[in-house]
Amino acid sequence: MSHAGLVERIRNREARLTVIGQGYVGLPLAVEFARAGFPVTGLDTDLDRVTALNAGRSCSPDVESEDLATLLRQGRYEATSDFSVLEQSEAVLICVPTPLRKSKDPDISFVVAAAEQAAARFRPGQLVILESTTYPGTTEELLLSLFEGRQARVGVNLFLAFSPERIDPGNATFKVRDIPKVVGGVTPECAHLAAFLYRQIITKVVEVSSPKVAELAKLYENVFRNVNIALANEFALMCQRLGVSTREVIDAAATKPFGFMPFYPGPGIGGHCIPVDPLYLAWKMRLNGYEARFIALADEINRAMPRHVVELVTEALNRRARCVNAARILALGVAYKRGVGDMRESPALEIVAKLRDRGAEVSYADPYVPSIVLDGAVLKAVAVTDEELRATDCALILADHPEFDYRRIVEAAALVVDTRNATWGIPAPADRILRL
Numbered sequence: 001m002s003h004a005g006l007v008e009r010i011r012n013r014e015a016r017l018t019v020i021g022q023g024y025v026g027l028p029l030a031v032e033f034a035r036a037g038f039p040v041t042g043l044d045t046d047l048d049r050v051t052a053l054n055a056g057r058s059c060s061p062d063v064e065s066e067d068l069a070t071l072l073r074q075g076r077y078e079a080t081s082d083f084s085v086l087e088q089s090e091a092v093l094i095c096v097p098t099p100l101r102k103s104k105d106p107d108i109s110f111v112v113a114a115a116e117q118a119a120a121r122f123r124p125g126q127l128v129i130l131e132s133t134t135y136p137g138t139t140e141e142l143l144l145s146l147f148e149g150r151q152a153r154v155g156v157n158l159f160l161a162f163s164p165e166r167i168d169p170g171n172a173t174f175k176v177r178d179i180p181k182v183v184g185g186v187t188p189e190c191a192h193l194a195a196f197l198y199r200q201i202i203t204k205v206v207e208v209s210s211p212k213v214a215e216l217a218k219l220y221e222n223v224f225r226n227v228n229i230a231l232a233n234e235f236a237l238m239c240q241r242l243g244v245s246t247r248e249v250i251d252a253a254a255t256k257p258f259g260f261m262p263f264y265p266g267p268g269i270g271g272h273c274i275p276v277d278p279l280y281l282a283w284k285m286r287l288n289g290y291e292a293r294f295i296a297l298a299d300e301i302n303r304a305m306p307r308h309v310v311e312l313v314t315e316a317l318n319r320r321a322r323c324v325n326a327a328r329i330l331a332l333g334v335a336y337k338r339g340v341g342d343m344r345e346s347p348a349l350e351i352v353a354k355l356r357d358r359g360a361e362v363s364y365a366d367p368y369v370p371s372i373v374l375d376g377a378v379l380k381a382v383a384v385t386d387e388e389l390r391a392t393d394c395a396l397i398l399a400d401h402p403e404f405d406y407r408r409i410v411e412a413a414a415l416v417v418d419t420r421n422a423t424w425g426i427p428a429p430a431d432r433i434l435r436l
């Protein structure tokens with residue numbers, strides 16, 4: 001297929017799209033294209049996920065099962081684990097995980113596996129876009145090399161681009177179509193074609209001069225967030241030593257209408273992106289003989305927060321003449337953030353494990369997470385009843401889910417340690433509440 005032919009087929013919403021990886025990123029993207037009228041296949045190696053999707057069961061907070069079922073019925077979306085679908089695909093979008101190895105180096109094996117499958121089935125004229133967050137150079141140095149030698153000529157019969165996904169799962173205000181999309185192509189033709197595809201579903205598309213710029217833009221966004229969270233966390237440690245409320249200080253600073261953006265402290269950082277992505281850049285820079293110092297320091301501060309929270313609980317109990325050993329602690333919210341059930345890199349797991357190591361009896365409540373596995377043992381979520389709250393020595397708020405009734409928690413629990421300032425503004429005696 002010629003470049004002009006593909007443009008025409010995209011314009012008419014006839015181009016067949018395959019989105020590789022049907023998780024938090026890939027599924028909402030596939031669904032948005034299907035809604036716009038494109039025939040879309042969601043390709044995933046997880047057979048259970050494929051079965052669930054084809055039965056109309058969504059695995060993303062951003063896709064309603066009902067909408068998915070409608071698209072399946074209309075024949076505009078289907079899921080598969082059969083890679084041969086790539087032979088018929090005119091555009092391939094790769095949205096697979098990019099985690100860290102135990103050594104904290106990038107693990108791009110999922111990207112390589114997906115791209116190798118696509119390259120092995122390369123169809124001249126194809127548009128291939130990587131969306132997974134990764135280190136600068138991945139698209140041009142790695143992906144391109146997998147396609148070269150298969151009759152692929154970039155900018156001529158292969159259109160290769162990088163476009164970072166910026167979705168914030170569960171965010172009701174900014175959905176796929178509202179978040180501006182940055183696109184960097186290996187050649188200008190690659191960028192224009194990828195941008196043209198995204199313009200069919202996304203309000204604002206921003207073309208940059210290369211995939212490396214787009215890869216770095218995504219990393220800069222997440223380094224910015226990571227570093228600012230670390231700053232808020234360190235500020236909380238300082239405020240605590242000075243006997244001042246961190247929240248009050250940040251809120252006061254945030255009244256400045258320019259040049260300030262508030263970030264808040266928490267029990268640590270979690271999720272697939274913020275703790276992970278900066279280390280992709282640090283790794284790449286190390287290969288270039290440069291130590292990314294802000295990233296290293298922010299990582300150190302953020303990763304020390306779970307230990308600090310355990311110290312806070314210990315101190316709060318101590319003030320009430322209790323010790324952690326044998327104390328009953330109810331952890332409220334174990335997901336890594338408010339309103340989602342995502343447990344990836346959640347600091348709550350480390351906090352609960354550390355409290356248990358100190359002899360505490362820890363139970364947890366989380367409307368989004370029915371069970372967790374700790375040291376091989378399954379822990380089931382409990383309901384936040386008055387009885388449960390009264391029986392606990394310390395209610396420890398780790399994720400500020402909107403479903404929790406914070407006033408009731410403050411009234412019923414003997415002691416509250418609040419790492420999210422979810423109880424801010426609710427009156428309580430100073431010896432019964434400790435906020436980060």
Ligand SMILES: NC(=O)c1ccc[n+]([C@@H]2O[C@H](COP(=O)([O-])OP(=O)(O)OC[C@H]3O[C@@H](n4cnc5c(N)ncnc54)[C@H](O)[C@@H]3O)[C@@H](O)[C@H]2O)c1
Nearest residue numbers: 021022023024025044045046095096098113114132133165
């Ligand atoms: N989750 C987020 O909030 C978010 C936001 C922006 C960017 N990202 C980035 O997007 C990428 C995907 O993240 P996610 O959260 O959607 O991950 P996820 O784990 O939710 O989904 C990834 C899916 O890819 C599938 N998969 C893995 N290897 C595959 C292969 N070789 N072929 C086909 N399918 C395969 C998995 O089975 C899984 O269903 C990552 O690079 C991440 O950093 C994530």
